[in-house]
Amino acid sequence: MKAVHFGAGNIGRGFIGHMLSASDYDVCFVARNPMKISMLQQRQEYPITLANKQQDTTIVNNVTAINVSEQHRVAEEIASADLITTAVGVSALGDIAEPIAKGIYLRMKANNHNPLHIIACENAIGGSTRLKKRIYPFLDERTRAKAERYISFPNAAVDRIVPAQNHEDPLQVTVEPFYEWVVHRPALLDGFKEIHGVHYVDSLEPYIERKMFTVNTGHCVAAYLGHIAGFKTIRQVMSNSTLRAKVRHVMEETGAMLIRKHGFDSEKHQKYIETILGRFANPNLTDQVTRVARSPLRKLSPHDRLVRPAMQASEFGIAIPHLTSAMAAAMLFDDRRDEEAMKMQHIIREDGLSAFIHERMGIPEEHAVHQQVITRYEELQGSKLKTALT
Structure with a gap:
């Protein structure tokens, strides 16, 4: 063959x-x-x-x-x-x-x-x-x-x-x-x-969404929070108990949506989350924050790992304070070596925060998630996470 x-x-x-x-x-x-x-x-x-x-x-x-x-x-x-x-x-x-x-x-x-x-x-x-x-x-x-x-x-x-x-x-x-x-x-x-x-x-959709909205979502969230906090590797991020808890909370919010949508067993899904967290913290792997965080425009697009689970969770009436914080953290990614990051920062400066969320992320201005992201962005931008960590 x-x-x-x-x-x-x-x-x-x-x-x-x-x-x-x-x-x-x-x-x-x-x-x-x-x-x-x-x-x-x-x-x-x-x-x-x-x-x-x-x-x-x-x-x-x-x-x-x-x-x-x-x-x-x-x-x-x-x-x-x-x-x-x-x-x-x-x-x-x-x-x-x-x-x-x-x-x-x-x-x-x-x-x-x-x-x-x-x-x-x-x-x-x-x-x-x-x-x-x-x-x-x-x-x-x-x-x-x-x-x-x-x-x-x-x-x-x-x-x-x-x-x-x-x-x-x-x-x-x-x-x-x-x-x-x-x-x-x-x-x-x-x-x-x-x-x-x-x-x-x-049926493939449950497996794709479980992976995308747990592994991929959690991984990039660790990177975006780690970038703001000044960490270089994902392992360093996961060694910080406050950041690790924030990553877990995001995965629990996407998990609540996945359980509601696909009927996953809640205990098994929680074990899946813990397995993923352990993988991120693998002491034998060194993964750079900037590598995992790269291409933020794609990762913030309407059908990718941050916006899509957030909008689906919102439809189910699930509160997503940590996921909206994660989207805000992604919007603050400003690594000069990343072409998409620089393009994103330019768009936000030129068009404004609300326009970016509406036009690039596909979240209408009248949607509750839209304002939640703005609020969390302003909080993170002011604190640069170092005080927000506590």
Whole structure:
């Protein structure tokens, strides 16, 4: 079995590529970094290390790589592949749509009717569906019609913390022991070979929202609060009892919404929250606050990890004082190395706070959450959190 995976970064190598290789797939990474591409071609293996006391290391083998710019070679790989996966970041899905489309065209032209599944392993709701919408405009009507019969785009939820890192071996990756990869089973075509360790479910939304609005929400909240308080790493944030409690409170507010919406068991969900908090505090991982906080405009958009759970909780009548504080903290993120952060600060200065909340976050001026965010923003801006922590 052959898999083509777009993205040879830490998530691609340390999570998706590892799981595919462990399920006896030959993995061809499609990447941009010439050095990593060359090393993967030469070695056809790389090490991953678990962030535990033992520092357990596994060798991932049966891998190679090609450059995304070699579109004909990429298309040929896709034409004969059994599976395509991505871990490029949701904002980059448009960049890989045309190469995938060219591969689909070659595949359909050659009458390869073996089932092909394309799974976007991104931090986004409906990532594979988004990718499909990007790919199909590059296909002619006849090819699209054939693709509808033989190609499927199952949505997925993925969860593993893999921070930015540097090793003597550029291919080595350190990952946390915990991982979760959930795939929507009804979208699978006959003949699909299941990936070892993947959880296949009939209803994906509860799993996606549980992960997005617990792990992703909690992680970025820790980063935004930590930035205001002057911390450099997520581990430092989680070592501060006041900040850790604030992160927990946010996750409990999103949890109340998830329990109401999806019927999760409250005790089990609380244990899930505690597990996530423990993962954030892993002493064997060093994750930079600025990395986790980056791209605040995306994270404050209407359908992402802060605004969406806040608005859904509000609809259920759930109080969200900590979640509105978290949104305010995100709006104060002003790292000069982050292009989105600088753009956000410019918009707030030029258009005003209320306009930003309405136009960028999608929260109407008359909505109660709108004013709550303004109030918390003004409180945090005045205190810079150092006094607000108490």
